[in-house]
Amino acid sequence: MRFHLTILVCFVCGFAAGNVVGDELKDVAAIKVDRSTLTGKVMCGYQGWFNCAGDGSGLGWTHWARNQDQAFAPRNVTVDLWPDVSELGADERFKTGFKHADGSAAEVFSSGNRQTVVRHFQWMRDYGIDGVFLQRFANGLRTETNLRHKNMVLSHVREGTEKAGRSYAIMYDLTGLPAGGLKVVEADWKTLRHKTKITADAAYQRHQGKPVVAVWGVGFNDGTKSRRYSLADCKKLIEFLKADGCTVMLGVPTGWRALDRDAISDPELHEVLQLADIISPWTIGRYRDVQEVVSHADKYWQPEITWCGDHELDYMPVVFPGFSWHNLQGAELDDIPRLKGKFLWAQIAAAKRAGCDMLYVAMFDEVDEGTAIFKCTNQPPVGDGVAFLTYEGLPSDYYLRLVGMAGKVLRGELSLSDEIPVVILPKSIPDGK
Numbered sequence: 001m002r003f004h005l006t007i008l009v010c011f012v013c014g015f016a017a018g019n020v021v022g023d024e025l026k027d028v029a030a031i032k033v034d035r036s037t038l039t040g041k042v043m044c045g046y047q048g049w050f051n052c053a054g055d056g057s058g059l060g061w062t063h064w065a066r067n068q069d070q071a072f073a074p075r076n077v078t079v080d081l082w083p084d085v086s087e088l089g090a091d092e093r094f095k096t097g098f099k100h101a102d103g104s105a106a107e108v109f110s111s112g113n114r115q116t117v118v119r120h121f122q123w124m125r126d127y128g129i130d131g132v133f134l135q136r137f138a139n140g141l142r143t144e145t146n147l148r149h150k151n152m153v154l155s156h157v158r159e160g161t162e163k164a165g166r167s168y169a170i171m172y173d174l175t176g177l178p179a180g181g182l183k184v185v186e187a188d189w190k191t192l193r194h195k196t197k198i199t200a201d202a203a204y205q206r207h208q209g210k211p212v213v214a215v216w217g218v219g220f221n222d223g224t225k226s227r228r229y230s231l232a233d234c235k236k237l238i239e240f241l242k243a244d245g246c247t248v249m250l251g252v253p254t255g256w257r258a259l260d261r262d263a264i265s266d267p268e269l270h271e272v273l274q275l276a277d278i279i280s281p282w283t284i285g286r287y288r289d290v291q292e293v294v295s296h297a298d299k300y301w302q303p304e305i306t307w308c309g310d311h312e313l314d315y316m317p318v319v320f321p322g323f324s325w326h327n328l329q330g331a332e333l334d335d336i337p338r339l340k341g342k343f344l345w346a347q348i349a350a351a352k353r354a355g356c357d358m359l360y361v362a363m364f365d366e367v368d369e370g371t372a373i374f375k376c377t378n379q380p381p382v383g384d385g386v387a388f389l390t391y392e393g394l395p396s397d398y399y400l401r402l403v404g405m406a407g408k409v410l411r412g413e414l415s416l417s418d419e420i421p422v423v424i425l426p427k428s429i430p431d432g433k
Contacts, residue, residue, distance in 0.1 A: 032165035033130045038207045038278070038316065039357050042407040044124075044364035044373065045171070046132035048111040048153035052094035055110035057149050063368060064096075064108060072108075073097025074384035080324040080333065081367040081389050082380035084396040085109055092116045098381035106381040111365075112149060114156045120364065120374060121160030127397065128404035131167030131205055132157070132364060133214050138185050139176035154198070161203035169205040170198070171251070174217035179228045182237045189213065193244065207247045207314070208277060215241070216251030216282075219269040221262055231268050238275045249278035249316065254286045257304055261286075279308055280316040280360055284371065285323055288336050290346040297350035305355050316358045319347035319406075321399055324370030324389055333387050334370070340392050341402050345420045348406045352416050359410060361403055373399035 033041070051062035053072070060068035065076045073096065085093050085107050092113050098106035109116045124131070134157050140146035161168045170192065172185050192198050199211040206212060218234045220227060241248050250273060255261030259269060262282075273279060281304065287296045301317055308315040322338035325331050337343065351359060363371050370389055375396040380388035391398060405421050408414035414421060 031125065033167055035131075035167045035203060036206050036209075038205065038212065038314070040407075040411040041130040041167075041205075042359045042361060042403060042410060043130055043167075043169075043205075043316075044132050044361045044403070045135060045366070046120075046157070046168075046364045047135050047366055048117065048150075048157065049135070049137070050109065050111045050365070051149065052108065052110040054094060055112045057110070057112045057152075058145055059149060071097045074386050077386065078328040079367040079388075080326050080328070080370040081372050081376045082106065083108055083367060083372075084375040084377040086377075086396075087119070087375070089115060092119075096381075098386065099383055100379060101382050111153050111156075114159070117153065117156035118160040118163060121157070121164040121166050123374060123397075123400055124166050124364075125164035127400040128407055129166070129400065130407060131161065131169075131203075133171035133360070134168050135173055136170050136188070137173045137175065138181070138188070139173075141184050141188050154192075154196075158198065158201055158203065162201065165203075167203050167205040169212040169214060171214035171216055171249075173251075174215065174227070174229060174234075177227075177229050179230065180233060181229055182233045185215070185237055186240050189241065189244070210245055210247040212249060212278075213241050213246045214249040214251060214278075214280070218250045218252055218272065219256055219263050220253045221255075221264045231264075231266060231272050235272050235275065238272065242275065247278070248276045249280055250276045251280050251282055254281050254283055254300065256281060257300075257307055274311050274313070276313065278314040278316055279304070280318060283318045284320050284362060284369075285336065290339070290342060293343070293346040293350050297347075297354045301351060301354040301356065314358070315356065316360050317351050317354075317356055318360045318362050319344060319351060320362045320371045321373055322370060325368065326387060328368050334389055338392065340394060341398065341420055344399070344402060346418075348409060349416060349418055352409055357410065359406060361406070373403055375400070 049063045051057045051059040053060050061072040062068045064079060065072040066078050067076055070076050088109060092109055092115050093107040094110060095105040095107050100106055111117060134154065136150060140150060157168050174182065198204055204211055215237060238248055252273065253262040255263035256269065259265045287293050305315050321344040323336035324334050326333040361373060364374050366372050376391055377396060378390040378393055380390060405414060409416055
């Protein structure tokens with residue numbers, strides 16, 4: 001199979017950065033995705049978990065640094081990609097202890113900043129990305145400080161999706177919860193739905209006529225660190241969400257169908273999965289190059305789609321651009337190379353050929369494990385032995401464009417090809433404010 005990369009930098013159809021006026025601007029601003037269905041949608045995971053000292057959260061350098069209470073500087077870092085903050089306002093940027101080649105202080109962003117989060121959804125609008133699953137890590141719901149931050153990010157996401165015409169849905173990650181700990185999810189969902197009333201938002205994603213709620217972490221076999229919550233706990237949570245009138249998506253292990261690999265071997269898992277509406281297997285790190293992508297689609301995605309069809313379930317596979325957690329875990333930098341987009345595009349093409357009609361892209365903002373698709377810089381900090389990835393010299397918005405193109409392929413608006421499409425989208429569309 002041959003993959004070619006073609007990049008065309010040009011201005012077409014009257015579009016240029018900062019040059020959309022009159023009715024064209026009005027039409028662009030009016031674009032809203034269809035929030036009534038996930039069919040034909042490309043959704044990104046949105047972590048929203050980055051904090052900076054001085055952002056008002058009291059959480060220090062969360063998810064930037066290993067020790068959040070110490071300076072974010074060389075030898076105290078957990079990210080492998082560095083965000084491009086060139087478009088951010090002065091009040092959105094936070095100085096770090098890292099330096100660029102010219103000696104200037106390197107800066108990052110906080111997910112607690114309203115302007116930054118709203119800007120992220122403007123990027124999604126500009127490049128045709130449909131929406132996000134907002135990650136709501138259940139283990140963090142039990143502390144007031146973390147809960148306050150999560151609720152603040154949720155507020156920003158609600159505003160951002162509405163202004164940009166995108167959609168969002170809540171995804172609960174169960175990682176780290178104790179036995180019986182899923183009750184915290186039930187309590188939180190009751191608050192969000194019936195007090196905060198998020199499902200009344202026009203931007204809240206629905207499917208099969210109901211609001212979508214995703215639960216990630218059902219059926220995983222973590223080896224010596226087995227998950228303490230049980231399948232029975234998961235079943236109760238799914239039944240609760242279904243009784244509350246929700247469409248339930250489950251994030252499950254790659255080996256869920258055969259009950260092998262990263263999945264528990266308990267046949268009851270299949271009974272629990274059949275209570276849901278959408279199955280979404282986690283595939284990060286399960287294949288490492290283009291050929292393995294093709295093999296994975298043949299061995300897993302195609303028969304899984306058949307299984308789901310037989311059980312009246314929808315299917316949303318996970319694709320990712322590459323992977324690296326050198327600074328987080330000490331692994332090799334660029335552990336699963338991006339290949340200038342070829343790796344991600346191979347997954348998009350394979351998913352389409354397998355018959356998939358919805359996709360989950362991991363992740364929009366995940367710089368910790370090097371899976372981010374938002375704007376990252378090719379000029380990260382240097383010196384003091386630090387090592388970061390780049391986008392291999394590609395434009396910082398390249399993966400936003402690529403994921404936008406994935407949606408067109410998924411919906412049949414663009415012909416499927418093993419070649420990465422020529423990229424002709426405008427770099428940005430002004431807000432007209």
